[in-house]
């Protein structure tokens with residue numbers, strides 16, 4: 151028979167008389183440690199749907215799908231894939247769109263769909279070529295950040311007109327029928343189409 155080494159015997163005696171390092175979860179509530187990184191929590195009012203967090207998420211837990219017909223961007227956050235790295239919080243352009251909770255740790259579920267969340271944002275689409283410019287909320291956010299400097303862009307000026315509702319109730323939607331005209335510099339255009347108008351007519 152082999153006898154345990156003295157060091158192992160000492161460790162066994164110490165562990166017998168010291169309290170357990172682990173908690174009795176789920177029978178007892180677990181108290182997360184300081185700076186614990188738990189479930190990312192989205193603040194939809196401060197998330198502008200810019201796509202930055204999806205581009206930095208290592209396991210692709212955040213995905214974006216654009217529906218051009220409906221003009222809607224769907225943001226899907228699958229926390230079953232999340233590794234709690236905190237990159238989405240660190241790179242969020244508004245700094246408030248998503249934050250890792252220091253309390254939400256229990257997200258285990260039998261149905262994986264319970265860990266999936268969706269957000270929906272209205273898209274801004276070029277009236278000429280149909281390219282997706284960004285979301286409306288994203289552009290309004292840049293407006294607020296840039297202040298008066300934002301008005302150097304005609305697109306921003308158009309967006310402001312829509313927000314101020316200067317022609318509320320009127321049909322101000324201008325269709326582009328046969329090629330871009332000078333007047334279309336005041337239309338909702340992507341940077342490429344706007345450049346074509348400006349180069350041709352200014």
Ligand code: SF4
Pocket residue numbers: 190203206207208209210211212231232233234235236237238239
């Ligand atoms: S914490 Fe990391 S893995 Fe989880 S959603 Fe954010 S970026 Fe993705």
Ligand code: SF4
Pocket residue numbers: 196197198199200201202203204241242243244245247248
């Ligand atoms: S980076 Fe921030 S604002 Fe942009 S989509 Fe992600 S959470 Fe929303």
